[in-house]
Amino acid sequence: MTLYCLGIEGTAHSFGAGVVTSEGKVLSNEWDMLKPAQGGIHPREASRHHSELGPGIIKEAVKKAGLDFHEINLIAFSQGPGLGPCLRTTATIARTLSLKLETPLVGVNHCVAHIEIGCLESNFNDPVTVYVSGGNTQIIAFAGGRFRTFGETLDIAIGNMLDVLGRELGMGFPSGPIVEEEAKNGRQYHSLPYSVKGMDLSYSGMLTAAKKLHSEGVPIPDICFSVQETSFGMLAEIAERAIAHTKKNELLLTGGVARNNRLTEILSGVAERHDARFHRVSPSLAGDQGAMIAWNGILQYNTGHETKVENSHVLPKWRTDDQDILWR
């Protein structure tokens, strides 16, 4: 029998809902992202965004899937990691739906869900995953029953770095796409701190140096170009180290920053050098959205995992490698 799972995502500034079948068909995937007029994301404002827009987004997702609420067999939600207020709002909505519809509830790890939806789309079995977003920069691979973080940022995430730079350069939020556009017109490379430590990296020194270039009057396209080439080069190196180390032959790029074409180009070069297959998760499944939560919910539920309401407290610091992956 086909299961219909409603997945609800709300770990940070995006709220999403999607319906996925147990055969892995994405029937709908609706979301909305909070765009602060200025400054960064305030957790309280983001959670208010979720509680205001969440119910409408969920209704739309179920409707677009061509279903009635009573045809939903399973509710999955992003239990962590993320911003506490956002997680709590999302969890409250999920619990309420589960109780009201008398449907099992499954708490999903947001980072694991990013990987699994990527595997679903690419048909990859066992990739090295480069997961890059506003809050995360991780190189993850499966080993010994868990997704293990082989490398990550020692300070700020790549998306966050791009946003902070963008704010400095007077760009809107999110800055990543604007930085990418500007970089296309960059001609002059300015050397920036390149900081790789084993399979970890650090972006804060580079960010400071890039801000300094701006104060020295270096044209914005050149700054964007230099920042992209340096930060993506570092990411390529740690991905490459992970591939060489694990000897895996698939490379998956996911998360919001996966939308960047230059990053995609660099990482596909890495994969080619190591005779690995490469896949960039398509934009609609790369960012934070409900379909990935729904699909992961199905994988978990099929291995007998159900989250009772009394155990459904949110896990703001839930590590990728803290969960036993029973379905693999």
Next chain:
Amino acid sequence: MKQVLAKGAESIIYKVEQWGLPLVLKWRQGKSYLLKDIDSQLRKSRTSRECKMLTVSRTLGVPTPAVYSVDLNKHIITMDFISGTQFKQLAGQIPRSNLISLSYGFGKLIATLHEGDVVHGDPTTSNVIIDDKSRMWIIDFGLSEMNATTEMKGVDLHLIHRALETTHWDLQETMLDATLEGYVEVLGNTAELTLSRMKEIRERGRYH
């Protein structure tokens, strides 16, 4: 005759025969997908850094392959071939007592580097070789640095922790405990500062 020993993240390692000796040739190949400025700068600086740090580390008392020649334009280092097995491969196949003494020895070598204000930069078990006479060698100094601060040493220890939890997940506690014991054995009370920095760094990168 060139035999490919390994294709690493930033180089290809060949085994060659020269002057009647088995030697290793490490070639940092160009990468077309990187910006040329960055690629050539990295290849050059890491080749020269590796040569220097192999020697500096040996001076401190850490066994490392001796360098025979270097070509900074072609980014090639020719060095000793160490006949042995990577600690990474050995770890799962040896009795617990051997594993503990090897990890302990590894910790002592890292501490010896740190004592001389040198960090390795990529202290994984792939970069530790146990030779046929059970002697331990440290290789791959392309990310190594001198004049290391507490922060840099803390990162080095953090990377050991990271390597153990990803690659030796079933043995990580035994290995980490023994490694840090060896580390403290060499550095005594001065290890304290670096150890607490390691924990701090580990928390820093985590999603909050």
